[in-house]
Amino acid sequence: MRLKKLTAVIPIALTAALLTACGSGSDGAAAQAGGTLKFGGTVPDCADPHQRGNNPNSYALKPLADSLLAQNLKTGEYLPWLATKYEVSADAKDFTFTLRDDVTFSDGEKLDAQAVADNFDGIKKLGAAASLAIGYLNDYQRSEVVSPDKVVVHFSKPNIAFLQGTATGNLAIVAPKTSAQTAEERCAKGAIGSGPFVVTKYVPSETLTYKKRKDYAWGNPLAKNQGAAHLDGLEIVNIKDTAVLAGSLLSGQIDAYSVVLPQDASRIEGAGGKVLTTTNAGYPVALVPNVKGTVFSDPAVRQAVQIGFDRKAAIDGVIGDWFHASESALSTSTVGFKSQGDALSYQPDKARTLLDDAGWKVGAGGIREKDGKKLSFDVTWDSDWNATSSVLAIVKEQLKEIGVELTINLLPTGQAASVYDSGKFSARWVNGYTPEPDTLRAILSIDANNWLERAGREKLDDLLSDQLQAVDVTKRNGILAEIQKTVIDEGYLIPIYDWAQSFAVSSKVQGAKLAYLSGPGPLYADISLSK
Structure with a gap:
């Protein structure tokens, strides 16, 4: 089959509309190691990115899994991540990915072509339970394992939208053990991924905590930090009432939260914090x-x-x-x-x-x-x-x-x-x-x-x-x-x-930025906390 590389064309409006900040997303301060970032929000009822990839779950689940590709915020260009390169057939029915050979999931299993194939087969089995992820797999036929580091994803009809899906958290790659589980098991136990953080405790709708992976070495190409996170851990603090989030941030109970109310922005900035914003696609x-x-x-x-x-x-x-x-x-x-x-x-x-x-x-x-x-x-x-x-x-x-x-x-x-x-x-x-x-x-x-x-x-x-x-x-x-x-x-x-994302951080949070074109959430590996 004849192959060619494709990149998306992003409207000029992106340059003006995306990544606006009431405070800058980059503060230039040297990253300090250690500490646990407390993010105020809703703990998902299901810790599986294939089933809960929507906002605000994306903020809580982005740390645990990586994607095949990333996407440049300003140009729309697809960038290598878990995949070192990709090719698309001329009729947009076949997508070939060549994988990194040094990636492991947090359970120790190695990332390979079979693991990727299992992911797409697993999403199809989830069906409606993976409502956002399944939308990228219209007319999916099968995933062909060509070699340990090469997989070809086949569709019966052209599906150019699939390529963009591989740069989202909706199609983030999870471990074979997770792919083999039922929808209910994945929700209750939480997915196993290759991300910079590993779940340490999860109680659906109540508690979600992470610790960093010390051996992480395949960072998102959009991030400055390509290795292990600066933070020791993350905690999703379950706060469902948006009206109290700003007070919790200003009092030091949490370090960050999303969906900022307009009357709170000036209070946060007045206390030395920042409100980062970007228009969602x-x-x-x-x-x-x-x-x-x-x-x-x-x-x-x-x-x-x-x-x-x-x-x-x-x-x-x-x-x-x-x-x-x-x-x-x-x-x-x-x-x-x-x-x-x-x-x-x-x-x-x-x-x-x-x-x-x-x-x-x-x-x-x-x-x-x-x-x-x-x-x-x-x-x-x-x-x-x-x-x-x-x-x-x-x-x-x-x-x-x-x-x-x-x-x-x-x-x-x-x-x-x-x-x-x-x-x-x-x-x-x-x-x-x-x-x-x-x-x-x-x-x-x-x-x-x-x-x-x-x-x-x-x-x-x-x-x-x-x-x-x-x-x-x-x-x-x-x-x-x-x-x-x-x-x-x-x-x-x-x-x-x-709709626009808004991400508030306290004065002690350094390195936060909204760099995703494909959904909400910061690059957690770049974030550090000042002492």
Whole structure:
């Protein structure tokens, strides 16, 4: 087979949008050895990166496993990590990786081609339990072990998105012992990886502590420190209430945390700490309407809601200024981003006209009605970030001005999935991070998760399939531009703002930076604590 090396093309917006810091991510101080970093957050209910690769679990699980490749934040270039090189067939069906020969997992087992093959086979067996990881393995056939240091991953159809997946924590490489376990065993016992830290104690949803691997010598190419971590250990301090995280940092109970509230940033910086921020790639914080049996079955309603609220006004002063109003169905830092800013501009008069023409007349209390049915919809989610409700409250008031009623349906953590499965909701409140634009296919395509609950195939589904098979970058970006225009014009995704990471550290934390293009979390091996 003919092979060629491919690299992703990253939009220019990355240079401006990524790696912004209220405080610099590099302080130049000499690293000091020792100490345990206490990170305030939620201890995952499952310590397996293949099953819990989402934010905020990524912060807690990144230390334990490494990936085949890394990705340069500014250029999008793929860099060798566990794999020394990679090759992609001309039809993007076959991916060849040559591996380092000096890597071991924390249980002493050696990294080889069979271990990599076992990982991908294991993810396929996990199925829906590995919801993010499995998305990169569409049309996966098998992994062929060519030699101890060479593996070829075969797909039945082109899957250019897979390459990007190998640079994420979702497809981080775990030990054969972990790959052989059931989903439940992996969750309860925690994965074994080749990362710079090893789990010393794990109680699901309660306790997670790490110690450094003293023999670690294959660091992330994005890190300055390629050897053993400066820290002796890490502790994930289980704090679920985001409102108390800043106080815990300022009082010295923790050293770092993520998801900073805007009113806390100045307090942290005033105490000598830093707040690092970067815009996440993927699809924005958005509403995905249910078009089956709700008011969103009417295209005019989706289109009116799309332009019936002011995105900038909904977030200004409510969430941190590191968040930005959305411009498309993909965030500005995502591969293939194409602005749809004009189509997302605030146009209340046009929204009213759309609804008038569709037969929705203003009724009691200013809310429109049609055929005895109120123009009302709920937004259902179970996020525990308390600013979400504040943003939606502003959107609610704005939509009321055009005669649309929005009901906020915040459920206890973990309960939204069952409601979504039942179909008894009007709109999901969602956000997804990955530099790979195929994420839109994963959530919207009728051949994938079909969050829209569409009944029949449309041109959009063919476009979503075509972009996954387009090897040529220019051709693919053209298809992605058409997808974004279609999704916005049809109101199939109603974006509000681009999600951004925020990582707060105390004054004694040195060397912290947000260097990942593929998801949240710092390079822990570079971090040190001043005495």
